[in-house]
Amino acid sequence: MIIVDTLSKRYGKKSAVNNLSFTVPDGQVTGFLGANGSGKSTTMRCILGLDNPTGGRVTFSGTTGGAAYSAAFPSIPAKPSVAGAVLDASWFTPSRSGHNHLRVLASGANIPTRRVDECLELVGLSSAGKKAVKGYSLGMKQRLGLAAALLGDPQHLILDEPVNGLDPDGVRWMRDAIRTFADEGRAVLVSSHLLSEMEQIAHRLVVIGRGELLGEYTLEEFLANGTTIQVECREAVLLAEDLKRRGLNCTIQQPNQVHVAVPTNTGVEELRQTIAQVAAEQGFLVTALATHRDTLENRFLQATEASREYIAR
Incomplete structure (x- = not known):
């Protein structure tokens, strides 16, 4: 489980995240929703220790392969056996092959090289592993990013726009994969603007606006009002x-x-x-x-109307 407790992040006088608290339970997919500029990316970076928050605490707990970990900020980024993440589908050395990209990551994290081939197979990139990443489509890069996130067999997964750039077959594959990760007992936090997809994969929803919590619900609870x-x-x-x-x-x-x-x-x-x-x-x-x-899209727009910065009329 991931427990976010009164997390705050300021950039000078601007507050990006303000006293944000929510949980990401094991064995479930938690959808992380908010309009552009609501603080989702900042929150995920703070959870992973990529940015140091101004205040608050994030705790990782649970086991995968006997590993357990708890982190309070300020802290170092979460270890690979604790959390895996896909935040950006373009952080690759273009001339490097997909296999070598993962091999470098595995070596730096003291993960056995055999895990590279296992992860390439998990995401369906075995045949493309020896090709240079510069020739990959955006969808293939998304899969490679997921393979990197899985290298340490993490208890927690944090995915930002995981279906971006995927064709319909790839979207369905990613949807099934995310559900499978949760079924294996992992805590999965997914941020996406494709709300029709979120409606199909999420068990729970955390909705934020302007860096503050608007609500934490089961999917059924959130949709019940409509x-x-x-x-x-x-x-x-x-x-x-x-x-x-x-x-x-x-x-x-x-x-x-x-x-x-x-x-x-x-x-x-x-x-x-x-x-x-x-x-x-x-x-x-x-x-x-x-x-x-009612659709998740309509309910989301209703819930976030007061906190959106830009509303077309």
Whole structure:
């Protein structure tokens, strides 16, 4: 697990991150969301020890291959066996082959050379390993960056825009790979502006704006505010009245259609069962019961509207 505790970072008089606290649990993918300039990249660099924060603490805990580590700032960057990261897909010596790039990194971290071939195979670059990186596509560079992050078999992975430059097949491969890393028990923090992809891979979300926490949620919790149950019923008005008496927020959209908002403390299936039970008790005929969930993109825009610096009208 990664625990970020009151992390702050200032550049002169400008505050990039302000008293930010959140967790990245083992065995889950945590999506890290925020508008441009919200402090995501600064936060990730501080987590890894690449930048020294002005204040706060980051703790790494957990085990992979018997390794455990805890870090409080100021500190040295996390060891490879503790955290692996992809922050930039272009930090390569162009004339060096992919294999030699990883070999140099492995040597510097005292990692066995055999791990280089293992990681190239893991990311699907075995056949391209001997080619110069300058000939790699952006998607191949993303894969090579991931291979570098995996060299030390880390407990924690921090990935910034991991699907940038990938074709549809590569996007699906990266999506499956990220989920697999979490299934293996790793703590995975992923930042991406491709919210449709984030909706498919994230278990949890951390949303920030202007360097401050806007909220920490499960994916279902975050989407619940935009989820409704659409009920087609001959006695729609009477059904809505009964549901309102139970404290539910209902609106009549058409003469025979009721929309019921899903409360944040109620699951979708639980609400569907409640609606069906009320209709059955009153003898109302329900001809359709459909769940309509808002997209992560819409929910994100709503949650961050007040903290975005640039908003097109």
